[in-house]
Amino acid sequence: MSDQQDEIIKRDFYARDESEQADFLSQTWCNECMEVDLGMKNPVEYAKGNDVWIEGECVQCSSKTITEIVEEDDE
Numbered sequence: 925m926s927d928q929q930d931e932i933i934k935r936d937f938y939a940r941d942e943s944e945q946a947d948f949l950s951q952t953w954c955n956e957c958m959e960v961d962l963g964m965k966n967p968v969e970y971a972k973g974n975d976v977w978i979e980g981e982c983v984q985c986s987s988k989t990i991t992e993i994v995e996e997d998d999e
């Protein structure tokens with residue numbers, strides 16, 4: 925194992941299934957609007973160690989929103 929686990933890696937959000945993309949873009953929480961599911965634009969996916977998240981902008985107020993992704997690893 926390397927000791928690079930804290931390195932943040934940028935991933936290709938658009939490599940995901942379209943249905944997954946749609947889910948992640950609609951299932952959001954905005955700290956500014958204090959509302960769920962307003963939607964996100966300009967998504968960028970990041971990974972760090974086992975953590976994966978998507979950063980984008982709130983459709984309503986354009987402030988930064990982050991959606992954490994829980995990926996099941998059954999293997």
Ligand SMILES: [Zn+2]
Nearest residue numbers: 954957982985
């Ligand atoms: Zn907002």
